[in-house]
Amino acid sequence: MRLMRVGVDSLLVEVSDTAEAMRVYDEALRQELDAADVVPAARTVLFAGVPDLARLEKELSTWELGELTAKPPGQGPVVEVPTVYDGPDLEAVARHWDMSAREVIDLHTSREMVVAFCGFAPGFAYCTGLDGLEPVPRLDEPRTRVPTGSVGLADIFTGVYPSPSPGGWQLIGRTDLELWDESREQPATLAPGTRLRFVEVR
Amino acid sequence: MTAWLTVLEPGPLTTVQDLGRRGFAHLGVPRSGALDLAAARYANRLVGNPPDAAVLETTLGGVELAVSGATTFAVTGAPASVAVEGRPRPFAEPVRVAAGETLTVGPALSGVRSYLAFAGGVDAPRVLGSRSTDTLSGLGPPRLTAGSRLPLGEPVGTPQGADVPVVLRYPETIRIGVVPGPRLDWFGEDALSHLTSTPYTVTPRSNRVGVRLEGPPLPRRDTAELPSEGLVLGAIQVPASGKPLVFLNDHPTTGGYPVVGVVASEHLARCAQLRPGNQIRFVHA
Numbered sequence: 001m002r003l004m005r006v007g008v009d010s011l012l013v014e015v016s017d018t019a020e021a022m023r024v025y026d027e028a029l030r031q032e033l034d035a036a037d038v039v040p041a042a043r044t045v046l047f048a049g050v051p052d053l054a055r056l057e058k059e060l061s062t063w064e065l066g067e068l069t070a071k072p073p074g075q076g077p078v079v080e081v082p083t084v085y086d087g088p089d090l091e092a093v094a095r096h097w098d099m100s101a102r103e104v105i106d107l108h109t110s111r112e113m114v115v116a117f118c119g120f121a122p123g124f125a126y127c128t129g130l131d132g133l134e135p136v137p138r139l140d141e142p143r144t145r146v147p148t149g150s151v152g153l154a155d156i157f158t159g160v161y162p163s164p165s166p167g168g169w170q171l172i173g174r175t176d177l178e179l180w181d182e183s184r185e186q187p188a189t190l191a192p193g194t195r196l197r198f199v200e201v202r
Numbered sequence: 203m204t205a206w207l208t209v210l211e212p213g214p215l216t217t218v219q220d221l222g223r224r225g226f227a228h229l230g231v232p233r234s235g236a237l238d239l240a241a242a243r244y245a246n247r248l249v250g251n252p253p254d255a256a257v258l259e260t261t262l263g264g265v266e267l268a269v270s271g272a273t274t275f276a277v278t279g280a281p282a283s284v285a286v287e288g289r290p291r292p293f294a295e296p297v298r299v300a301a302g303e304t305l306t307v308g309p310a311l312s313g314v315r316s317y318l319a320f321a322g323g324v325d326a327p328r329v330l331g332s333r334s335t336d337t338l339s340g341l342g343p344p345r346l347t348a349g350s351r352l353p354l355g356e357p358v359g360t361p362q363g364a365d366v367p368v369v370l371r372y373p374e375t376i377r378i379g380v381v382p383g384p385r386l387d388w389f390g391e392d393a394l395s396h397l398t399s400t401p402y403t404v405t406p407r408s409n410r411v412g413v414r415l416e417g418p419p420l421p422r423r424d425t426a427e428l429p430s431e432g433l434v435l436g437a438i439q440v441p442a443s444g445k446p447l448v449f450l451n452d453h454p455t456t457g458g459y460p461v462v463g464v465v466a467s468e469h470l471a472r473c474a475q476l477r478p479g480n481q482i483r484f485v486h487a
Contacts, residue, residue: 046432
């Protein structure tokens, strides 16, 4: 675990992979560490707006990553994401993984996933759970408009577009699950740490 | 009865801003909020508002509004002409305006962003605790357009007089303090001296997301991709072009380019008033 100060009131914690970053984030929430924002990402957790940096650094330096990663990632009930697998890139993903479209769907619906972090747009979740598979490249030419609810793959992540936007993820399906509602106390359906499973609907 | 504003001329970009929405960055929600926070706070104080009241933030051009009921307003930040019904009124002082009258703020004479506070604040609906327009994600009230109406809140305090020196002209060249890191090691040995000895020019592609700079590229040690990581306000990110970008309030919550340093928070307001063509020099804070 590497600790890097960012400006005068923030700290970037770097670990070796996404699984470790998820555990550091989980533990930070569990311990209610004091920061205006705690932002998990692919290999880091940012503590922004920290009232006492020295104290936070001291606390984090006592953490054992080995113990943390022994715990299962994620928390709470498993959110089911009903998905129609008719995305325009489903065949391309199947070719990339050297399997049939049917096998891609079976594989994608068989894995329990966990939201590692959000980014790109409010409520856009990067879901882990495709470990062991060949990372999926982004499109050479991003689409200018990806519709709300599109389910896409990039690298080893699955993402669902909570609002229409340009996007370069390879689209394998779509869901009508509401992913973002800013009037809710928890506006994002897929917040970091949420467990989820994609369920095929036709 | 609640008064409201009717927008007659919205200017190039006028938005509602308050202190922004913190605490949602983990969901991908930018912090948003007034870029020149000191100016916004000052405008609020002049009309007796608490610091978290929503104000209007203009961009280079002015704005023209009609008020439905008598109120008090004040204009701070980028200096501009202020008029009520065409009659000149002072900048950075509380100004009374009667029901049905029109107030006009001219284009910024220097700097970029002027702030208009109204007694009671702009009462746009709160989204995730804030009334700020987020130009990156689209959260918050839409930018002002001709004909749109904005309600004002109930005045709660007494207007305060001017007791802060007002900037009448921003310098063309300014120094910006930088706290180095966190990714200094992604750049060459002399990255910090390169950064602090190079004059950078503000480009017209600057906006509420960030100030984009032109200048000799900052050499990277290697061109490996950095996995996306959390960003802070004031982060100086260096994309593949090597030309730095200073993130302002509507910055994305994560980014995949290394951050060489972070602008000292007391210099963020200066960054908010940088015009295309202005020069900056980074200094080690």
